Amino acid sequence: MTIDVARIPDAPNRRLGDTPIVQHPYIPLTDDDRKAMLATVGVRATADLFADIPAEHFRPEIDLPDALTELELLDHTRTLAARNRTAADNACFLGAGAYRHFRPSLIDPLVMRGEFLTSYTPYQPEVAQGTLQTIFEFQSLVCELTGMDVANAGMYDGASALAEACLMACAVTGRKRIAISDRVHPNSIATVRAYAHGRDIPVEVQPHGEFSLSDEYACLAVQQPDFLGRMAVAASEWGDAAHHAGALFVVAADPVSLGLFRAPAQYGADIVVGEGQSLGVPLSFGGPYVGLFACREKYTRQMPGRIVGETTDTNGRRGYVLTLQTREQHIRRERATSNICTSQQLIALSTAMYLATLGPTGLRRVGELCFDKAHELAARIEHLPGFSVEDDEPWFHEFVVRTPKPPVEINAALLERGIIGGLDVSDIRNRMLLCVTEMNTADELDRMVEALAEVSR
Amino acid sequence: MNDNRLEPTLHELSRPGRVAVTMPAPSRRANIPPELLRDELRLPEISQLDVVRHYTRLSQLNYSIDTQMYPLGSCTMKLNPKVNDAITAMPGFADAHPMQTADQSQGSLAVMHGLQRILAEITGMDDASLAPLAGAQGELAGVLVIKAYLESIGEKRTTIVVPDSAHGTNPATAAMAGFNVVAVQPQPDGDMDLEHLREALEEHGPTVAALMITQPSTLGLFDRNIVQVAKVVHGHGALMYGDGANLNAITGQVKPGDLGFDVMHINLHKTFSQPHGGGGPGAGPIVVKEHLVPFLPSPHVVLDAGGSTLEAGSNRGSSNLHPPASSFALVDPPFSIGRLGAFHGNFAVLLRAYAYISSLGGEGLRAMSEAAVLNANYIRARLRDAYYLAHEERTCMHEALFSAKKQKAQAGVKALDIAKRLIDYGYHPPTMYFPLVVDEALLIEPTESESKETVDAFCDAMLAIAREVETDPELVRTAPHTAPLGRLDEATAARKPKLRW
Ligand SMILES: Cc1ncc(COP(=O)(O)O)c(C=O)c1O
Numbered sequence: 001m002t003i004d005v006a007r008i009p010d011a012p013n014r015r016l017g018d019t020p021i022v023q024h025p026y027i028p029l030t031d032d033d034r035k036a037m038l039a040t041v042g043v044r045a046t047a048d049l050f051a052d053i054p055a056e057h058f059r060p061e062i063d064l065p066d067a068l069t070e071l072e073l074l075d076h077t078r079t080l081a082a083r084n085r086t087a088a089d090n091a092c093f094l095g096a097g098a099y100r101h102f103r104p105s106l107i108d109p110l111v112m113r114g115e116f117l118t119s120y121t122p123y124q125p126e127v128a129q130g131t132l133q134t135i136f137e138f139q140s141l142v143c144e145l146t147g148m149d150v151a152n153a154g155m156y157d158g159a160s161a162l163a164e165a166c167l168m169a170c171a172v173t174g175r176k177r178i179a180i181s182d183r184v185h186p187n188s189i190a191t192v193r194a195y196a197h198g199r200d201i202p203v204e205v206q207p208h209g210e211f212s213l214s215d216e217y218a219c220l221a222v223q224q225p226d227f228l229g230r231m232a233v234a235a236s237e238w239g240d241a242a243h244h245a246g247a248l249f250v251v252a253a254d255p256v257s258l259g260l261f262r263a264p265a266q267y268g269a270d271i272v273v274g275e276g277q278s279l280g281v282p283l284s285f286g287g288p289y290v291g292l293f294a295c296r297e298k299y300t301r302q303m304p305g306r307i308v309g310e311t312t313d314t315n316g317r318r319g320y321v322l323t324l325q326t327r328e329q330h331i332r333r334e335r336a337t338s339n340i341c342t343s344q345q346l347i348a349l350s351t352a353m354y355l356a357t358l359g360p361t362g363l364r365r366v367g368e369l370c371f372d373k374a375h376e377l378a379a380r381i382e383h384l385p386g387f388s389v390e391d392d393e394p395w396f397h398e399f400v401v402r403t404p405k406p407p408v409e410i411n412a413a414l415l416e417r418g419i420i421g422g423l424d425v426s427d428i429r430n431r432m433l434l435c436v437t438e439m440n441t442a443d444e445l446d447r448m449v450e451a452l453a454e455v456s457r
Numbered sequence: 458m459n460d461n462r463l464e465p466t467l468h469e470l471s472r473p474g475r476v477a478v479t480m481p482a483p484s485r486r487a488n489i490p491p492e493l494l495r496d497e498l499r500l501p502e503i504s505q506l507d508v509v510r511h512y513t514r515l516s517q518l519n520y521s522i523d524t525q526m527y528p529l530g531s532c533t534m535k536l537n538p539k540v541n542d543a544i545t546a547m548p549g550f551a552d553a554h555p556m557q558t559a560d561q562s563q564g565s566l567a568v569m570h571g572l573q574r575i576l577a578e579i580t581g582m583d584d585a586s587l588a589p590l591a592g593a594q595g596e597l598a599g600v601l602v603i604k605a606y607l608e609s610i611g612e613k614r615t616t617i618v619v620p621d622s623a624h625g626t627n628p629a630t631a632a633m634a635g636f637n638v639v640a641v642q643p644q645p646d647g648d649m650d651l652e653h654l655r656e657a658l659e660e661h662g663p664t665v666a667a668l669m670i671t672q673p674s675t676l677g678l679f680d681r682n683i684v685q686v687a688k689v690v691h692g693h694g695a696l697m698y699g700d701g702a703n704l705n706a707i708t709g710q711v712k713p714g715d716l717g718f719d720v721m722h723i724n725l726h727k728t729f730s731q732p733h734g735g736g737g738p739g740a741g742p743i744v745v746k747e748h749l750v751p752f753l754p755s756p757h758v759v760l761d762a763g764g765s766t767l768e769a770g771s772n773r774g775s776s777n778l779h780p781p782a783s784s785f786a787l788v789d790p791p792f793s794i795g796r797l798g799a800f801h802g803n804f805a806v807l808l809r810a811y812a813y814i815s816s817l818g819g820e821g822l823r824a825m826s827e828a829a830v831l832n833a834n835y836i837r838a839r840l841r842d843a844y845y846l847a848h849e850e851r852t853c854m855h856e857a858l859f860s861a862k863k864q865k866a867q868a869g870v871k872a873l874d875i876a877k878r879l880i881d882y883g884y885h886p887p888t889m890y891f892p893l894v895v896d897e898a899l900l901i902e903p904t905e906s907e908s909k910e911t912v913d914a915f916c917d918a919m920l921a922i923a924r925e926v927e928t929d930p931e932l933v934r935t936a937p938h939t940a941p942l943g944r945l946d947e948a949t950a951a952r953k954p955k956l957r958w
Contacts, residue, residue, distance in 0.1 A: 073816055258498075361480075
């Protein structure tokens with residue numbers, strides 16, 4: 001297969017090395033360059049550089065579509081993007097672990113600066129102070145939000161951060177059993193299970209609020225707000241129960257909720273993790289996001305992941321470096337606290353920019369707007385015939401509605417009206433998990449109430 | 458400003474009452490149970506201009522691909538096309554919610570399904586999972602898949618063999634998946650020592666689950682024994698795990714599946730140009746042979762039974778890559794190892810890789826690896842007289858492995874010093890002290906993105922430094938001299954950690 005040069009006007013049908021191809025914008029070497037370089041290397045053709053590859057397997061057929069020009073690529077991807085129904089042109093009441101929040105305009109141009117976007121992990125601190133200081137600031141912000149002593153540079157996402165927290169609790173306590181609330185996001189529970197299976201550690205899912213622990217358990221893990229959006233008043237009792245059993249109390253918290261609600265440190269958390277996505281990160285069909293990870297100081301050296309610390313240079317000037325690296329895979333190899341290497345630094349940077357821009361008043365406002373709008377919608381739905389809101393516990397911006405029809409049917413009808421409905425959480429009853437954030441306008445709330453009334457008739 | 462600081466922290470910039478953005482006031486008083494409320498929230502309060510300047514200034518303290526050559530071995534720091542960023546910012550992708558149903562997400566699923574097939578085709582494997590969020594997580598997924606597969610055929614194997622030259626994530630991953638690690642050494646010529654491998658396999662006998670091997674190796678060499686190695690490993694009932702971090706060298710030149718690999722991970726943030734973001738996000742998809750498909754992580758994208766199925770070889774042209782709408786679904790493979798994260802993988806990263814591969818096409822991918830390998834061999838040829846070259850009798854793949862041992866013996870100048878001196882010449886240093894099996898290692902990876910002029914200028918700088926080592930070693934030992942900071946005191950940072958403001 002050769003590239004159809006006729007599609008690229010004026011492109012000479014050149015041969016790059018041995019492979020017939022036109023000059024590609026991503027590959028600058030010209031024929032003349034190649035000739036000169038091959039002569040310096042002392043081989044006849046580039047194929048000679050691959051002589052170590054068994055001849056019978058060399059240059060197999062690769063069955064891929066032809067190259068697209070930038071113009072064609074944009075057309076092609078636009079066509080694919082148009083096959084999605086998204087929150088861009090529909091009112092969205094779906095949350096369940098990924099939340100639409102306002103992203104201040106300054107974030108994109110700053111986070112997309114090439115110096116941040118196209119640098120590697122900061123292994124050479126003299127030429128990576130930008131990244132390193134932003135990580136130090138990210139760690140500090142995560143500590144402020146969670147109330148914890150130390151934080152790392154971030155994990156892959158909230159679910160894997162929770163899994164690593166549970167494994168860390170096993171390492172800290174020397175125990176091999178994990179207790180987790182059944183009101184933790186089911187995908188997070190599944191992630192904890194997959195990670196724990198590696199080390200053959202049993203994971204026990206316990207009924208929310210009725211935890212039973214013993215000296216076999218490494219930790220109790222809960223989520224705040226929980227999967228159904230509810231805030232636990234009794235959280236400090238669970239923390240006490242965990243500590244009484246000699247286990248760690250692990251809390252997965254939504255960072256936006258922490259603008260309003262008690263920091264997990266206040267109710268006894270030993271490790272706090274969170275999905276950083278809610279701090280203004282685009283939904284992007286599930287990633288990239290970033291996991292927050294913070295803990296008490298005494299566990300610092302058992303933390304997974306990168307950590308940045310402050311120091312000075314040869315002239316006494318302040319600077320930052322990757323530190324406590326003897327925990328990590330490149331030094332400790334099979335005895336490392338985790339295998340994590342590349343993480344989600346750019347997303348961590350974006351969340352730090354978000355917090356720096358919103359500040360304490362902005363973040364609190366976001367929380368209040370979510371709380372108010374969600375409670376307003378809930379109150380209005382409660383008045384609709386056939387609907388009722390499960391309101392027996394305090395909740396933040398997600399709530400469970402019992403519906404007169406199966407949520408699948410309701411959601412299909414909502415979508416026809418330009419509304420992305422809630423998550424189906426039916427048990428024996430028809431139930432739906434709805435989310436409202438500051439992004440939902442008054443008009444959207446009106447449309448939602450109207451549509452639900454119509455749909456149930 | 459205190460001139461001990463390059464840039465104040467957010468905390469130091471903060472002044473009570475300042476704001477960078479305002480949010481609308483809530484229409485009514487939030488009626489929140491007071492016992493749940495937090496009393497104090499100490500976030501920075503900064504004006505908008507100060508936030509913008511803070512981050513702009515900090516960015517300027519970084520070296521990056523957009524500003525200079527970044528020949529960091531094993532990391533494949535190549536061009537990150539801006540069109541790929543534009544694509545991920547399209548609202549049809551950026552505003553897609555991961556909990557939406559498949560029928561609402563056909564565009565995203567088409568990208569994922571297309572990428573699964575493309576990666577399987579490039580590597581000569583049968584299927585792919587895009588769930589892993591980075592290379593190391595791909596390793597974990599791959600090793601857990603091996604563990605699940607062996608359990609399914611009633612075998613309890615507890616050991617993984619890892620060469621000494623492997624990246625640290627390999628042994629760390631094996632341990633995370635509950636395996637013991639047994640090390641093997643490469644031969645002096647860099648290839649796997651078959652004798653030693655046989656001995657290790659015999660000694661640990663039926664407990665060996667897999668060999669984890671990087672191909673091309675971390676020494677920048679294509680292992681000539683690989684087909685034999687796979688035979689020996691399979692002969693002991695163990696599996697072949699491939700670390701695909703170095704795929705950039707062989708894309709289009711050879712398919713790892715043809716060499717006997719059962720499973721491998723691919724770093725999309727290396728070979729397929731996801732910008733590295735100062736430490737991610739990346740993505741570490743795994744590709745597997747048929748017998749491992751049922752164990753892949755969740756979720757996996759499949760063509761719905763109702764949709765048209767594709768015959769092998771019928772996927773030429775992008776229209777055929779994407780069957781009619783409403784035909785893709787997310788499923789849990791029947792014996793899945795489970796989930797690695799909350800949703801479907803780092804979707805925007807997957808999308809960038811899909812766009813990058815689409816820009817190159819099959820022949821372009823071949824031209825890519827060819828140019829990457831030529832650039833590396835050219836550097837090797839230009840620097841071999843000045844620096845000790847490991848495995849000098851061979852040709853290299855996409856990276857050239859040197860050692861500063863000559864300079865160390867001559868003038869006490871270490872790999873670290875040479876790396877720091879390169880900063881003064883305006884280049885990011887190569888990877889140093891990795892792989893661990895070569896003293897004073899300097900691993901140089903130019904990638905295909907660099908022009909001959911840039912590569913020449915880099916070589917000139919390396920040669921100039923080699924001369925400086927002879928004439929003025931102190932200049933090199935105390936470098937960098939032009940960076941924003943001099944060398945940093947890492948020992949104190951670790952001894953007295955200050956990890957937050
Ligand atoms: C050879 C090799 N294997 C594995 C990895 C791990 O990949 P990641 O950093 O994406 O987790 C890397 C890169 O860091 C590598 O160079």
